[in-house]
Amino acid sequence: MGAVLALAGAAGVDRDFAGAPVAATFYPAxxxxxxxxxxxxxxxxxxxAEFNSSIGTTCTLAVDWYYGLDASPGFGEVDFVTTVLHELGHGLGFATFVDDTTGEKFLGFDDVFMLQLEDHSTGELWPDMSDAERVTSSTDPGDLHWVGAEVVAASGSLSDGVHASGHVxxxxxxxxxxxxSVSHFSDDLDPDGLMEPFETGALHDVGLALELFADLDWCICGNGVVEPPELCDDGNSIDDDFCSNACQGPPVPMLPVWGRVAGALLLLSTGIVLLGQHPRRVRP
Structure with missing residues (x-):
C-alpha cells in the first residue's frame, strides 16, 4: 500500500440552497x-485535511517532505505543496459522497460529482444506476469515465488515460x-495529473482538475498560469500586476446564525466530519 501522505474531504454538504444549479443534489461546503x-x-x-507528520521521522519508507516552493524536491523527497494542492482538490469537491462499498447515495441523494461519472461498458451515468451497478462500476478499470464537457474539451492534452470519445x-x-477508487483520475493518465491517487512528483499545475472544477460549477477565472512574481493566477499574461483583476470579487457575507433550515444538512455540530477521506499515497 505504501505510505499515506495525507487525506482530506469536505467538512459538510448542503443541497437545495438558493443558487443551487441542480435540485436534490448535494454540494460540498x-x-x-x-x-x-x-x-x-x-x-x-x-x-x-490531515497530513502525515511521520513522513521523514518514524515512517518506514525512506521519504521526507520537501517544503520548498520551487517544485524541485530532491531524491527521496515528496513535494509538500503538491500534496496540499491535491488534498485541497478533494476538499473543494473532487470526490463523490457515494458509499464506495455499498454503492448507496449519501442519504439517498445525488452529489454533484457523480453527475458526470459514466461507465462506458454500459453507457449509464452513475445517478441512473442501482447501488449494485455503482459498486461494479467502481471496479471497472478503463471504463469508469468523467464525461463533463469542460474536461472532455481539454482531454486532447492526454496521450493515455483518455477514451476516443474524449472521456477521461x-x-x-x-x-x-x-x-x-472513483474520487481520483486514473493513474494511467499521461502526462500525470495532480489528482491521481499516487504521488507522481512535483506538480504545481493543477492540469485537468481545473476543467473538472468547471464541470462542477466552480467559476474558473484564471488561465492556469501564475506569472512570477504574481501570487495567484489572475487569468492574464501581464507580469507583476499582483492579481488585481475582477476575479477576486468582494468578501463573502456571513449568515448571522449557526444552522440551516429544514432540508439542509449540517455535519459540523460535533466537530469536523470528513465526508469520505481520500488519501494520497506514495508507492512502496
Whole structure:
C-alpha cells in the first residue's frame, strides 16, 4: 500500500440552497458557499485535511517532505505543496459522497460529482444506476469515465488515460481501494495529473482538475498560469500586476446564525466530519 501522505474531504454538504444549479443534489461546503454567495456553514470549516507528520521521522519508507516552493524536491523527497494542492482538490469537491462499498447515495441523494461519472461498458451515468451497478462500476478499470464537457474539451492534452470519445478515465482498480477508487483520475493518465491517487512528483499545475472544477460549477477565472512574481493566477499574461483583476470579487457575507433550515444538512455540530477521506499515497 505504501505510505499515506495525507487525506482530506469536505467538512459538510448542503443541497437545495438558493443558487443551487441542480435540485436534490448535494454540494460540498466550499462550493455550496460559492454558489449561494454566502457562508452556509458558520463558524465551521468547509474543508478538513490531515497530513502525515511521520513522513521523514518514524515512517518506514525512506521519504521526507520537501517544503520548498520551487517544485524541485530532491531524491527521496515528496513535494509538500503538491500534496496540499491535491488534498485541497478533494476538499473543494473532487470526490463523490457515494458509499464506495455499498454503492448507496449519501442519504439517498445525488452529489454533484457523480453527475458526470459514466461507465462506458454500459453507457449509464452513475445517478441512473442501482447501488449494485455503482459498486461494479467502481471496479471497472478503463471504463469508469468523467464525461463533463469542460474536461472532455481539454482531454486532447492526454496521450493515455483518455477514451476516443474524449472521456477521461477515473481510478477504478479491479479491487476496490476505499477512499481512492472513483474520487481520483486514473493513474494511467499521461502526462500525470495532480489528482491521481499516487504521488507522481512535483506538480504545481493543477492540469485537468481545473476543467473538472468547471464541470462542477466552480467559476474558473484564471488561465492556469501564475506569472512570477504574481501570487495567484489572475487569468492574464501581464507580469507583476499582483492579481488585481475582477476575479477576486468582494468578501463573502456571513449568515448571522449557526444552522440551516429544514432540508439542509449540517455535519459540523460535533466537530469536523470528513465526508469520505481520500488519501494520497506514495508507492512502496
Amino acid at each position: 466550499a462550493l455550496a458557499d460559492k454558489l449561494a454567495g454566502m457562508d452556509l456553514f458558520p463558524p465551521g470549516d468547509d474543508v478538513g 478515465e477515473m481510478f477504478a482498480p479491479s479491487t476496490l481501494d476505499p477512499g481512492s
